[in-house]
Structure formats: C-alpha cells, structure tokens
Amino acid sequence: MTATMTGAFLPGGRRVELKQVPVPRPGHGQVLLRVRASTICGSDLRAIYREHLGHGPEAYQGVIGGHEPAGEVVEVGPGTDSPRPGDRVAVYHISGCGTCPDCRMGYQISCASPSRAAYGWQRDGGHAEYLLADARDCVRLPDFLTFLDGACCACGFGTAYEALCRIEPSGKDRLLIVGTGPVGMAAGLLARCLGVPYRVGVDTNQERLDLALRLGAIDEGVRVGEEALPALITKTGGGFEATMDCSGSAPGRTLAVRAARRYGRCVLVGEGGRLELDASPDVIHQQLRIEGSWVTSTWRLQELVDNLARWRLHPEVVVTGRYPLADAAAAYQEADAGTCGKVGIVA
Structure with a gap:
C-alpha cells in the first residue's frame, strides 16, 4: 500500500485545500525531506492565494504550495552524496536546469530553461508532511539555526x-x-x-x-x-x-x-x-x-545561514504566527491581513 501524506493546495479565491497525496520517493540526485517548517511569502499571497495572476516563472501549476521550506533529510536517491539522512536543510526554492550560466553561478532564479521549476509554483512545495527536493537545491543549516529560521531564510531573509x-x-x-x-x-x-x-x-x-x-x-x-x-x-x-x-x-x-x-x-x-x-x-x-535584485543564489544563501550563526541572529524573531499544517487556511488568512510579521506552518 502506498503511503500518503497531507498537502495544502492554493486554488485561488483566498482558499486553501488540504488533500491526501502519495508520499514521493527520491530519484537520482534527489532527497526526501520531512518538512519541519514552511513559511508564507508575500509572492504567494499576491500571485497565487488571492487569484492566479502569474505567467511564465510565476505560473502556478496546481501543485502543493509553499516555496520557503526547511526540514530533515529522511531518504536519499541514487547518486546523492550530500546531503545525507539526518541532515537539517533549507531548500532554495528554484530548481533550474543546472547547466546555463545563471545556474552555474548559483542564480537558479534567473534560469530561462523550460525545465526551470519553482517549489510551490511548478513543483510540489513545502506545505506538506514531506517534500521531494533536488539535492543541489539544499542548503545545510548550522546547528544554531532552527528549522523555522531556515524556512525564513529560504526566500525572505535570502532576498x-x-x-x-x-x-x-x-x-x-x-x-x-x-x-x-x-x-x-x-x-x-x-x-x-x-x-x-x-x-x-x-x-x-x-x-x-x-x-x-x-x-x-x-x-x-x-x-x-x-x-x-x-x-x-x-x-x-x-x-x-x-x-x-x-x-x-x-x-x-x-x-x-x-x-x-x-x-x-x-x-x-x-x-x-x-x-x-x-x-x-x-x-x-x-x-x-x-x-x-531578484531573490538570491544558492551560494549566497549558504553564506547567509553561516553568517547568521556567527551573528547569533534567529530569523524566526520576525514570525508572529505559527500554525500546524491542518490550520494552513488560518495561516494564510493571517498572512493576507498584512498587519503581522512572518507566518509559518510548522510541524
């Protein structure tokens, strides 16, 4: 029997739908994360939650939402040397082709390949119990940082x-x-x-x-x-x-x-x-x-989390709302009100 998990989808019209979907298995160069935190970005609200405004890189493809995830690696696919099971990581939220000049510089955000896919926009994101990620998109978290810190860095603090x-x-x-x-x-x-x-x-x-x-x-x-x-x-x-x-x-x-x-x-x-x-x-x-300035790069994101540990700064101090996945709709309502700090979905 195939194991299932809960995932939150954003059909538009300020709605959140929770669905049961199969737990993915990692393929070559991929890892499976147990998601521990997934924060909500203003871009999610602007272009997906309220209504589907995006086209091109911002086109929402009906996938599990959430492009600011962090979690623990629980399984790795073949050909994956790093990260390893047990590693704590944040996920850079764009997966590019890996070979164009922008990807080679670490700026997958600017990849123009048709294969480019953003977590939570064109491929399943972090508003779920598990997340399938490409190993090259993972940034290891220093011990000082929490999972919620890592989620805050994946887009907002990185940007x-x-x-x-x-x-x-x-x-x-x-x-x-x-x-x-x-x-x-x-x-x-x-x-x-x-x-x-x-x-x-x-x-x-x-x-x-x-x-x-x-x-x-x-x-x-x-x-x-x-x-x-x-x-x-x-x-x-x-x-x-x-x-x-x-x-x-x-x-x-x-x-x-x-x-x-x-x-x-x-x-x-x-x-x-x-x-x-x-x-x-x-x-x-x-x-x-x-x-x-459009988001950041994978190498700059790693530099950031390493610096945060030196500076003893926890990004989660900007989080004013923490919700379980079952209350994802309430989390989006708070974020959409526009009067709070960051809002996170945490396990």
Missing part, C-alpha cells in the same frame, strides 16, 4: 541579504527601508549585523512599523504621507547613502529613489507595480546607482 550585498551598506551609511513587512524587517536586522548605525523604516501600516521597532530592525519609523520625502531629506541633511524598496508599490519605489542622496545607492526588491521618475533630476543629476 533581503542579497539586496544588501548589492548596495553594500556599512558603518558609514544610513539606510532607508521602504516597506517594513517580513523582507523589510529582515533587511533591517541584517543591516544592523553589517554595522549600519541608523536604519529608518517607512510604511503605510503602523502595526508593522511598531513591530520592526520592537525587534530592533529599524531605529525610527515613518508613516507614508505627502510630507514624508521632505522630512526624510531634512532629517538626513540631503538624503540616505543607501535606500531599499521592499514595498513593490509605485509610490514606494519612487520614494526610495528620491530619498537617496547624491552618489547614493538604491536597490529595488519588492515585486509588482511600476517605477516612474524624472530621469534627469531624480537619477542623472543625483548620479545614483539603482540596482534590481
């Missing part, structure tokens, strides 16, 4: 860390974070570890600003309004050395660019929306460096 590495803020910089949801909070906590002495968060949601302040992710919170930009420019005597948009909104992106000082650096992270600027006064005359 924030990659973006920070692009603009390289340090002790001589002030950092503006537009959008203090889970990725924005992650950016603030990581920037603190990198020695950034002054971090300001901007959001429309006072609850999220308050949470970011309590966690120490930001030193000051600013509600968005017409006077936000001039106040930020005045506060810093000309703008921030480094800025980051995690909001994915057109006004948020514009604010992140215009709040950067001359010769500053701005990185765009939040998905969706548009960016509209006056090229000369906003960018050229300011001599800004504007970067786009």
